[in-house]
Amino acid sequence: MRREIPLIITFIAGLVFVVQYFIPHPPFDAFEQVFTNWFAIVQAFAIWLGALSLMKFSMLKIRRKQKDWFMSVIIIVGFVVMVAYGAYDGFAGMHASPTYSFRDAGTHFDWLYQNIYTPLTSTMFALLAFFVASASYRAFRARNLQATLLLIAGILVMIGRVPIGDWLTSFMPAHYQASNLATWIMNFPNAAGQRAIMIGIALGTVSTSLRIILGIERSHLEG
Amino acid sequence: MKVARAVFPLVILTLALSCNLMAQKMKIEPALDTATQVITQQPPIAPLNLFAEDTPDDAGNSMDIRWDLSADDSADVTNYQVLRSDSPDGPFVVVGGTTKGQGSFTDNTVKPGQKYYYKIVAQGAPLTDSTFVSSESTVFGPAISSGQWFNTRRSNVLLWTLVLSASVIFFIYRAKSGGKLYIRKIAGIDAIDEAIGRATEMGRKVFYVPGINDMDDVQTLASIAILGRVARIAAESDTYLEVPVSKSLVLITARETVKESYSKVGRPDSFREEQVHYVTDDQFGYAAAIDGMVVREQPATMIYMGAFYAESLILAETGNAAGAIQIAGTAMPAQLPFFVAACDYTLIGEELFAASAYLSREPKLLGSLKGQDVGKALFLASIILGIIIEIVTKVDFQWLLRVS
Numbered sequence: 001m002r003r004e005i006p007l008i009i010t011f012i013a014g015l016v017f018v019v020q021y022f023i024p025h026p027p028f029d030a031f032e033q034v035f036t037n038w039f040a041i042v043q044a045f046a047i048w049l050g051a052l053s054l055m056k057f058s059m060l061k062i063r064r065k066q067k068d069w070f071m072s073v074i075i076i077v078g079f080v081v082m083v084a085y086g087a088y089d090g091f092a093g094m095h096a097s098p099t100y101s102f103r104d105a106g107t108h109f110d111w112l113y114q115n116i117y118t119p120l121t122s123t124m125f126a127l128l129a130f131f132v133a134s135a136s137y138r139a140f141r142a143r144n145l146q147a148t149l150l151l152i153a154g155i156l157v158m159i160g161r162v163p164i165g166d167w168l169t170s171f172m173p174a175h176y177q178a179s180n181l182a183t184w185i186m187n188f189p190n191a192a193g194q195r196a197i198m199i200g201i202a203l204g205t206v207s208t209s210l211r212i213i214l215g216i217e218r219s220h221l222e223g
Numbered sequence: 224m225k226v227a228r229a230v231f232p233l234v235i236l237t238l239a240l241s242c243n244l245m246a247q248k249m250k251i252e253p254a255l256d257t258a259t260q261v262i263t264q265q266p267p268i269a270p271l272n273l274f275a276e277d278t279p280d281d282a283g284n285s286m287d288i289r290w291d292l293s294a295d296d297s298a299d300v301t302n303y304q305v306l307r308s309d310s311p312d313g314p315f316v317v318v319g320g321t322t323k324g325q326g327s328f329t330d331n332t333v334k335p336g337q338k339y340y341y342k343i344v345a346q347g348a349p350l351t352d353s354t355f356v357s358s359e360s361t362v363f364g365p366a367i368s369s370g371q372w373f374n375t376r377r378s379n380v381l382l383w384t385l386v387l388s389a390s391v392i393f394f395i396y397r398a399k400s401g402g403k404l405y406i407r408k409i410a411g412i413d414a415i416d417e418a419i420g421r422a423t424e425m426g427r428k429v430f431y432v433p434g435i436n437d438m439d440d441v442q443t444l445a446s447i448a449i450l451g452r453v454a455r456i457a458a459e460s461d462t463y464l465e466v467p468v469s470k471s472l473v474l475i476t477a478r479e480t481v482k483e484s485y486s487k488v489g490r491p492d493s494f495r496e497e498q499v500h501y502v503t504d505d506q507f508g509y510a511a512a513i514d515g516m517v518v519r520e521q522p523a524t525m526i527y528m529g530a531f532y533a534e535s536l537i538l539a540e541t542g543n544a545a546g547a548i549q550i551a552g553t554a555m556p557a558q559l560p561f562f563v564a565a566c567d568y569t570l571i572g573e574e575l576f577a578a579s580a581y582l583s584r585e586p587k588l589l590g591s592l593k594g595q596d597v598g599k600a601l602f603l604a605s606i607i608l609g610i611i612i613e614i615v616t617k618v619d620f621q622w623l624l625r626v627s
Contacts, residue, residue, distance in 0.1 A: 120511075
């Protein structure tokens, strides 16, 4: 029964989702919202399991004195401080007049969020620019025919996206000027490739969903 | 001269006064003209042929309303108001409106099975701040909305779902009955064995990153299915597999999956709970944490399977710099170029969904792959047929028949 019950639940839930997609009549129209709400509730409870796992993993690293274990100390301190200030601001906000949320501007929680979390996130995102440069360098090396085509297409699109591109190719007929060439590459070969991938993804999604609903794919249940 | 001296200022004064009066008169006259124009403006001609009907293919919570634009639409009308009542005699309340030139509106505030009466008001120029010259259409009704039992706009989706499902089920049964199936080789999936073997030889870890979406994404489900196979191979070769996850529900599922895989190959004692651990829900926090682990622990193999966004390249470039053999798979088209550039092997789109079946080599799962491929072939054939029909019906081929 340990395996049959999840399979039955998966089958019923999957079937209901498929049916409600094609039947707009009540009560089917409400099923998607009901399942979404259930998912949100389960997710809210599960977050504590995640937090517990994070604390356990970090404490284990500190206890074992693994490499860079002090990073785990920062994780624990960060977690405790954010939860403590969130709870404090939430409690204070409930009893204030007018009431406010711990996420409102001016709270301790908001200060920590704006001055520590946001800059850290932005820093990580900014790294992407450097990684794009290093990955492009490798991808654009003309080692074979495909890589050479990629290099040519990449250069044309990049030149076509900046004003100097049209200036450099102003002597050519309008259709062959850099911006028009870049638009053509994006709208035709690129869009065709993207759509081919999208069709494959859609069919793969249906096939995988069918395997899971019918209980043929069970590796997520039993390994 | 004395008389002239006395009269001259009087003449000047008289002229100045006359000019002033004329100027004032000139200022007043246009204002009077405008006021007269507003007050005497006629209301626009009323909209005609008002019609309301139930919106098709919905749950019965909306009504489509159409009318012929007022004959004064391009000149005097500023906008149209849609009014509704439960009775033909009113009272009518405004439920929405459109700008001039637009003769349709969808009322999304109706209840199924209830009778409604509508009328349209064409509004003209403002009389005051809150009143306009306007004219009303005749009342239309009763109109009743109702829910439909089938969304006809999704007939094509149903047709293709049935075709694909039939194809998948047919090949599953064919595979079960012992029929031979040819499945094309997928280099990225074949490389998983080799990549884990490399980690075993080097005595280093294998990192498995299941993406940043939750269990409600089919990519994550496909990723967890692949994780089950990967964990089995790792357990058989006694290689340490680490799975950092970004969602609590993925943590629970992935942990159970890995645990079961270790049990299946008879090594339940080798499994440790901390192998599968939660990091954070935050996208870049997750990327930063994995980058840190990769730099510190220098894994031999990195496997990325699932849904990824901007963090894909941050992860893959760090893995590349650490010298790990990298295999990625995602159905996010925007991230595929990044993985192709930074990883050794990339499963493109549908290959991610095929990976679990391909790795398992179970006839039933391979049958579903074959069915998926046949479905795809039918889909492509229909696209080509559609293009041919479109060309034949739209292009004028008369020139072929003309004799010069």
